[in-house]
Amino acid sequence: MLTDAWKNDIVLLDGAMGTVLQQKGLPPGGKPELLALTDPALLLSVHREYVAAGSQIIYANTFGASAPKLARTGHTVEEVVPAAIAVARKAAGPNVAVALDIGPLGELLEPMGTLTFERAYEYFRQIAVAGAAAGADLAVIETMTDLYEAKAALLAVKENTSLPVFVTMSFEESGRTFTGCTVASMARTLEGLGADAIGLNCSLGPDLLAPLLQELCENTRLPVIAKPNAGLPDPATGLYDMGPEAFAAALAPALDAGVTIFGGCCGTSPAYIAALGKALAGKRPAARHYDAVSFVCTPTTPCRLDGVRVIGERINPTGKKRFQQALLEHDLDYILDVAVQQEDAGADILDVNVGYPGVDEAALLPQVVKKLQSAVGLPLQLDSSDPAALEAGLRVYNGKAAVNSVNGDPAVLECILPIVKKYGAAVVGLTLDKGGVPRTAQERVAIARRILDAALSCGIPRQDVWIDCLTLTVSAQQEQAAETLRAVRTVREELGLQVVLGVSNISFGLPDRQLVNRTFLVQALGAGLTLPIIDPTRREMMDAVAAVRVLSGEDRDSRAYIARFADAPAQTAATSAAADSLTLEDAVVRGLRTDAARLAAAALNAGEAPLALVEGRLIPALDKIGEDYERGKAFLPQLLSAAGAAQAVFEVIKTAIAQTGGESVKRGRLVLATVQGDIHDIGKNIVKTVLENYGYETIDLGRDVPPQIVADTVQREHIRLVGLSALMTTTLPAMEQTIRLLHALPEPPVVMVGGAVVTPEYARRMGADYYAKDARQSVDVARKVFGP
């Protein structure tokens, strides 16, 4: 039975299962997850020893009872979970609680692996439902190293059971998990998602875990759990180096930091739990010191809002033809590129708005979130008025996000705030309502208060409410600039909330907009603006932010400011010196992206047709570097640098065409895929880069692609050329199978294959039409198929 003791008292968990079983004779590599079926008496004896040692909560032997881990055992989750809970229950008796133990699935989630978030959720749902039905008192998600996987498990338990749920993750001494997650990101994300207690388990002994536990206690208001290893293992023997008394003594700093729930992981045994019980006897929980800072994050990038933080505005179709076209064409690579530019320019958070007529926002937003999080570290602010899109986006977001936006309209608040609360996001409140934008600062502050009250009563903490005081266009409503600044000052000073402004709105209709934008930015920052939404690729805007950070004292000893301007003049000189004699062809061959883009824009302005530019200048330049590459005079990085410059040229052409609505340059479409079982996709990505920069359009199916998916895509899209890549001998059969399926289609495409282990001989034997040794040869094949 589970009492409420864990909420504010000291509670004792159990210790290791695996290492104790090994001591009792289970061989390493034996299947401990099946013990409830194969040797329940052995399992019962271990549980009983923990109960006798004083454990108040014992973990049922379900750590590995997930469908992927049971796959090769011939047993199901529905068999193993109830059996394991029943054994634990028998040992627990009336006074000890039984936890459903949920461990990692053993497959890496996207983007590191190929297991989707949705699939992982389904696996966890299956365990959670089985555990609740079998009568578990609570669920414990443990030994997680990927916050995304922990989130999938937590949502699965909360949405499908009413069990309290604890989550513990494993950290290295560096303060990060294997996947790079920080303690603060973990704590604030999981608390936001509704975990009941959080903590650290495994990986280190209590001595090395102590500073991380301290940090964890400062980043959450939830009860904190410590379940460390018995020190570190000896490589020669596999034995851990810390005895029970030393282990218990080393947890004293954790108690002082505020940890209240204690247990042991690898290398511990009932003796450790008994020692721990003795050391904790008569102790009271220590006072906690929670840091109530405003915060958003991804796992790797915590973002504390304790200074000016720049929100990048460019992922937004409003007024941008090229972006609109990308949305309609489902060109996620383009959106990622816009994100990358803003991250590299120094943004702290990226606003993401993909709403546009003809776009299914609820379907697209989660795809964009996943795409961005595959290569950009920054936290995201999901910008939509569609609750379904917001929920879908927040669900797959890895970390703690922000939502843009709600306003003072009760109907909007009622609809959006519960979603914000459920996913633990921060929320931007616009100071307007059904009556429109109030004309006075006072009225806007009144709306801000209403939004804050609504959020608080929904359970959203104060620091997660950000207020947008609204920038109006100064050329239309001149007196409003001062009202906005007044509202900023009042919200900051009287309510103490984060303040957001979309700065660029100020200057519509005026010449030299950047000057007006920058001046208003500086004024607003002076009035208390903390979260300017700007275009971070505008250097002068970011320069102003850098200067304000010096003047406010945020940039200690002006270090960031000095570093920012250290090499700036040298760069400008180098570019202009090189610019004089450079041709577009040279720029592409030498991989000079900026110059190539500039020269291409100049050529288009001078009236050169896009197609002529591509066929007459770009392709010959790529051919030149390609020939050098074949002769061993240039190497792969140089070939790809040239492709990168060609990409910049194509971007200029696409932007020009999007603006004029002309015919786009397309030389043929093909499908690329890394075959099933293979997760190494850099080779395929190299081929994609080079082909796209010859003007071919690629449908990139990614890696670990089932043969049927390739065949279905080819049939649906009427594809004439397919490129398949495999890196390892073990995945060649999947390549062969894919080729067979493709050749059996009514309109079989031409198939080219490549990759480290593929040889011309293999290619022929597998029935491929072409073998491409490298990216360069794939272009030759494409020319044969689509014409020169």
Place this chain on the structure above:
Amino acid sequence: MGENGIKLDIGEALRYLGVKEDPEGTMARAVETEADKLVRALRPRYVYRLFPVGQGRSGVVLQGSGVTLPGSLAGRMLAQCDQAALLACTLGARFETMLRAAQARDMARAVILDACGSALVEACCDGLEREIASRYPGRYLTDRFSPGYGDLPLETQDAICTALDAERRLGVQVRSSHLMNPSKSVTAVIGLADAPQPARVRGCAYCSLAGSCSIREGGKSCAD
């Protein structure tokens, strides 16, 4: 050089990139830049454990590990050894994150980073080999060999990772295709004996890629 003292071999990274001549040193400089970023950003992780060597029906048995090493290579390598170390080394998921970020920005830089990652994980294994040698003075080590070398099947990777608890201790997973994820991960075996051990593994005679190797086409060997 990283804080852990591991320095990756720039020449090896250049070989992975297929760079055969670099008279002006431009490629070497580009590789050095990425290598430097990599060793600053990453701490490779490793784990190893020693097991007694025994002979089983289907190969060399590492007692208490659940690992059997089938085939003639392992038999030959461990013939004089009473112990063997199983080891696993990885650059971890953070390398994959860096590589994805680089690919979204500049493929040229990404392929250099990829080559540096391969060289770094090798360097880490070399470092681990030295650590084992210094920890057991008076013992002689065989060459390091890995699943996929000679007739030691790639499948052996699964059992080695299980024996080392690599998923929990390193964050390394073996997929059903026997590939490891994160990709820059290596498992290997090193025998320990009381007598000096001859070099047996390095070189084209033992390499399964010898038939299609571009380094060999140039008349060289990666073991040079």
